[in-house]
Amino acid sequence: MPEFLNNLLQRLRGERGHNMELLCRELLSQRGEASQTVLAQHILEQYNRMSGDQQLKFFQMLAERFGADQQAIQTAIENYTRGPTPANEAALAAAAEAPRQELVRRINTGPAGTETLVRMRRDLQRLLPGHSDLAVVDYDLKHLFRSWFNRGFLRLERINWQTPAITLEKLIEYESVHEINGWPDLHRRLEADRRCFAFFHPSLPGEPVIFIEVALTRGLARAIDPLLDINAPVLAADEADTAIFYSINNCLEGLRGIPFGSFLIKQVVDELRAELPRLRVYSTLSPLPGFARAVNASDNSEGFTRERLARLLKEFTTELSAEAGVADPVEAFFELLKEPLAHLEVLTPALRRLAIAYVTHMKRNGRPVDPVANFHFSNGARLEAIDLFANTRPYGIRESFGVMVNYRYVPDDLADNHERFVQTGDIQVSGGLLTERRITGELWHGSRSKKPVREKSAVK
Amino acid sequence: MPEFLNNLLQRLRGERGHNMELLCRELLSQRGEASQTVLAQHILEQYNRMSGDQQLKFFQMLAERFGADQQAIQTAIENYTRGPTPANEAALAAAAEAPRQELVRRINTGPAGTETLVRMRRDLQRLLPGHSDLAVVDYDLKHLFRSWFNRGFLRLERINWQTPAITLEKLIEYESVHEINGWPDLHRRLEADRRCFAFFHPSLPGEPVIFIEVALTRGLARAIDPLLDINAPVLAADEADTAIFYSINNCLEGLRGIPFGSFLIKQVVDELRAELPRLRVYSTLSPLPGFARAVNASDNSEGFTRERLARLLKEFTTELSAEAGVADPVEAFFELLKEPLAHLEVLTPALRRLAIAYVTHMKRNGRPVDPVANFHFSNGARLEAIDLFANTRPYGIRESFGVMVNYRYVPDDLADNHERFVQTGDIQVSGGLLTERRITGELWHGSRSKKPVREKSAVK
């Protein structure tokens, strides 16, 4: 740090002490311009030392004291009301913008400003549930972050064994879909038949914003265990015909609600096409995180009501009852679910039917309730396959009775699929799933559905 | 570019043709999300092919059609009026923000998006004078650019002979204070006794946003010619005791009004202190761009009225009259100014007096009318010296009769000086100029000034 700034900072520490409101006002004042960086640094340092309580008070202060000037808003409203011209509209917007935004912009000029502000929003979000008055602060931070973390400012970079350890370490920390168990596990995920890509922002060097893990395989991978097996033989990359996206992770809580995932997948598909022209299929192997919860919470009228379960499982009554020693197929089914791995064979067709129903028919506001399904359909992917007992690790059984899903990205169909999905909620499925979807749909809707099944599979 | 995006683009070119409004609406729509990058690219390409007329129409369309939803504003106003809570205030700000801003954010995701948007604002600014209706578009662009080009995102880099030619070439292009005459001239400005620094933005690789040129000298440089002499001997950097900032240039018209200069000078002072501990003085050698115009336009009541000129020049009547063969000193002065270089000796004290008056007393709204003076005083610099016939090149004579100025940056005084300047308009001068300023001030104000001369020189 420049020496003279250092001097100023020393003085500041004495003078204005820890009064954050005073410091923030100072930074926003015209006088603050001359020493913006050093004031920003001081505020950042103060913030970094705060306890949770102090953070709460700090955010409340920001919410209450750094809003817009009510008098100025009043005047702008009057002008606008008299003449709703573009200029008066802009003036109204300016008057209503909380000075908090300019304050945050100035704080950002301090050392590690962006990093700290992102962490600040993370802290803020943890407080939000109980403190709706802080929502306005979150609104301002998110508003700025959407500008700063605009896709145009992100760089895609490949992560491999050449990457600095300090960045690799973060993958281990941030991977939350399929935990990375130390460095040898990580190393396997960066071998010749794996790819890993991340978006980086120039102001957060070495810090991935989001990353995706890809396995290169022969044929569609329909179970996660072989992909995570640290001792699995390494396939030569140019022998692969399929790229499996098996994990995608947002790294920074403080950027929640700023969308990157869709961009990332599409750009990675393209990187892979350029590098490995033999690849034919791009598909995820995804969890179905809400499935078990949905099945268990069977009283939800949008969801697996008792009636629906009865209809969906009826076909498998004989096998379920015999295995469980319980007459009612639904009760038998729940009995068997207590130890699903012990009843693999019997459960398979039943779980398959429910999973198809869950992914393709269980919706809220016209969208799939499963967040992962909703994400990929919204990107224009199609439902390619349902994989039974594909994740038999404890969390896999717990979340979805081991079921996983392949969502396939057919590059040329993405835009159309996306468009149809956001307009009509229509979901694309592979040819092999058409009939099952229709049958499941009829059972779900309780009769020959009145709603015509308009959806068609993507042809490819 | 990804192939599938390419396909989409091909289709777009056919379908939506050149209808920019349609394209922009598409990009803003929910459907546009899936193909944001490719739509953005298409819009950027269209823009790059526009004639001046088409640009005007494009900006007018943005001004008229991409403003906020009036009904939504009305509702937000009503809510706010009923309850001026922070939340309603934020809602009002959101409602009043023109969708143009989101549009620009999405355009930025296209290739070379930032670069093109900055050029777009340059084009817009050239149209603004005759088209006040476009001001709202400029407001939105500037608002976003202030976030994007936040000091926290700029990197200071040293420019030297190791720098890629493509960047060096831009210095030649952008230098407008003291023109660079080709590569040998540039090379001399990057020798061991020169320094050059620039701010770069991660989204504009190789493109300086602002740069500054520094000469390392022994003693204060008080004339520009020796500094620009391509054949001047090179001083060993560690023999220098003074750093002279002799040129600072904003490179991108499209970033007008986004302030960088103050940050740059302060950071460069610090870089130099770290590299060359023997430096004692940091000072500019600056032009006085408005001086000649001010002297000539002597009817301005804030400026050099005839009466003021008479008072300021009275002391030099004998010499001026004798040299010009004209009795009246003011008339004699203007006569000699027709060929200033022919009357160097006689003009020197007269010009010195007027220059001091111009810099320290000629103000508008309490600020120096000279923009360069205003910039440096606002940064906290002090007036160190007035240099007569320091720039005898045609543009130097034309702009300021050859007068230049040293504004000195004393690191430890900057914050205080700045504070005093923005609060009271007080200007700091070096000890050697105190008396002259006082005398000039009395002459300027026409009598023992009633306004007490409160300003004190910086002591250092």
Next chain:
Amino acid sequence: MPEFLNNLLQRLRGERGHNMELLCRELLSQRGEASQTVLAQHILEQYNRMSGDQQLKFFQMLAERFGADQQAIQTAIENYTRGPTPANEAALAAAAEAPRQELVRRINTGPAGTETLVRMRRDLQRLLPGHSDLAVVDYDLKHLFRSWFNRGFLRLERINWQTPAITLEKLIEYESVHEINGWPDLHRRLEADRRCFAFFHPSLPGEPVIFIEVALTRGLARAIDPLLDINAPVLAADEADTAIFYSINNCLEGLRGIPFGSFLIKQVVDELRAELPRLRVYSTLSPLPGFARAVNASDNSEGFTRERLARLLKEFTTELSAEAGVADPVEAFFELLKEPLAHLEVLTPALRRLAIAYVTHMKRNGRPVDPVANFHFSNGARLEAIDLFANTRPYGIRESFGVMVNYRYVPDDLADNHERFVQTGDIQVSGGLLTERRITGELWHGSRSKKPVREKSAVK
């Protein structure tokens, strides 16, 4: 530099002064090991300050005093004579190796060691002609440089407008085939339809060892002027079908005799093939540097004897005589050559014939006397075309009456062509030149040649 080394160096400067022999002995001694780097630095500094006379003495000292130990050689000879085993042979080699080599290896550990040693050999070579006693020093330097500058240690890098100015400046300095007239000329040579590649050595950062300039054209370029025209329109690279190598320059005199050129051309051919798959033809446009000298020195029995000239020109007697007003065709020819550009049309067929004779038949020790021709044939290229008045700049007329040559690199034929050339001296020519070569050959050899014309054109 480490402080303690600095201390040592200070001491050295006092103690051992400028006695280079003492310093070199010290560096070679066991005691020198501890302070190798600092002793090396001292020697390098001393060398850099030497006048030409001092350099001569320094090299003579190296030649006389740092040879091998005669007694040790004697012993090694005796052992070897008694038993010429591999071990005794190695011992003999070791004994006969001058300690100069180890000395140079140790000097190389000093700062900028390699760079200075290369310059040292340049200085040495300039002294060699009059000082054959220094050849042993040159032998040792060259021996080491061949190891150090082994192809395995060189990196090919593309040079373009992104390259640091400090490197670009060196192209201007080192280009000796077709002089670069300042930066705009250089810039044109780095545009989208030009390529430039250089080999770099890790110990000479930013310093090209050899570079090649390439023009991308439509069709074979048969004259140099359009290629060097600074205002020529820029062709889109992917519209080119031909790559013309129009200049190749060794940069460092001190590396004379260390071969790079052949490697460079072949690797560049491959880079271009990878980047621009539409290229079909790789060819030089080369000078014929010895042609004018050979024609003028017509008494050389290997060359253009009067008799040969008479035979070669006989066919054109009428036209030559008429134009020159001189009966004898040879005399007429020489008369016209005084101003070749004034007699373009008449001279064209005559010069063409002599040029073909010169390139394909004028040999010394079975190899073409023209060094450029010899270089490209040795690389496996073939003679593709003779270009009349292709370089009408003064140096082009002076060296070769404006004649230039295309040597074509057909990748798949290079190894065979090379092999044939080094074994038999056979030269490959394009189909279009076969007949002319045969006719010229008969005229050159004075009769139906007894030597069967075995050469065949490359088939492609």
Next chain:
Amino acid sequence: MPEFLNNLLQRLRGERGHNMELLCRELLSQRGEASQTVLAQHILEQYNRMSGDQQLKFFQMLAERFGADQQAIQTAIENYTRGPTPANEAALAAAAEAPRQELVRRINTGPAGTETLVRMRRDLQRLLPGHSDLAVVDYDLKHLFRSWFNRGFLRLERINWQTPAITLEKLIEYESVHEINGWPDLHRRLEADRRCFAFFHPSLPGEPVIFIEVALTRGLARAIDPLLDINAPVLAADEADTAIFYSINNCLEGLRGIPFGSFLIKQVVDELRAELPRLRVYSTLSPLPGFARAVNASDNSEGFTRERLARLLKEFTTELSAEAGVADPVEAFFELLKEPLAHLEVLTPALRRLAIAYVTHMKRNGRPVDPVANFHFSNGARLEAIDLFANTRPYGIRESFGVMVNYRYVPDDLADNHERFVQTGDIQVSGGLLTERRITGELWHGSRSKKPVREKSAVK
């Protein structure tokens, strides 16, 4: 790889098959020049596929068939004998140089040439013990490597957590002094109070040639366990006053005999001085690898004869006998050594005395028999302290009964110390060890030594 080279290679594979002698001859022949890189590649590939037996045959072939031309040597000998001029001497050296050297230079032009050649010498060295006929091949490889791996071509780089994992992984692999137990152990060794530096060669990217590990401490570290403790608190680097070099590792067996260590330590001392001006002491904490073996092999007349042991241990008879229940002190001592950790207190003074004797008096050819001691004394370091039970890990007890040693590097004394050591074998010790060394010396030599104890402690 260039396509045409690829073609050639395909052909080669068929034609010349696996006949390595033929391939090598081809590469050396004039014809080989045109396709040097591709032939080199082929040879490298063949080598990489060889079994141990095939390697042996390959090396024998190189030894027997690629020696110098005996006739040429004979002629050179005759010329030299007639006139032992520098030129004839150079000619003799050239004639006696085995063509193997040029062959290796050409092999080096292939992809990963240097890397493979270094591995080749590693393989060769493993064969040498039983195959003295291969020494000539080793001689040639080492001769070239000494040129290629000249200090002037090595770059010092700091290794830290920013370093690519692929390089960090190699530290784990190559660390043989104090094994690195996985990534967390490695991470601790790269924390803020640790430093790690390595030499890299431009032709072996990412591959350290030698590396050193440093701990920053307060006061001299006299035991290894705290330094290796993965959970030890991290000291702020600027609070340290001492740098402890606790591990130095040559990475590549194939470079055995090419010295780097001395250069590395000295340069690292200087890096540390520049970075951390508060450091006062630079010292190793080194193993004493031959100590236990020397003590146990007590029949060696240069070493710990029974008689010497008796004299050295006499002073401690009471304590040793009591503890062991054995009268004879030497026998008691050996008894206790069976479980040294159980008798720490009693053994301490005895082991200390023997260790001092071992380091300072046990010599062969005038040099310390302990290789580590010899290395540091040869670098000019001094014996600073003997550390009892400083390494209680199994290998520490096994090698040296837990004893470790501090060798201190006093920058300004290094050159003098080195000079004295290589001239006279004199060893420098710290002031605190002077008396002990004298006493031990008298006991070692069996009487008031006739050899005057000339050594003096380093004064500092």
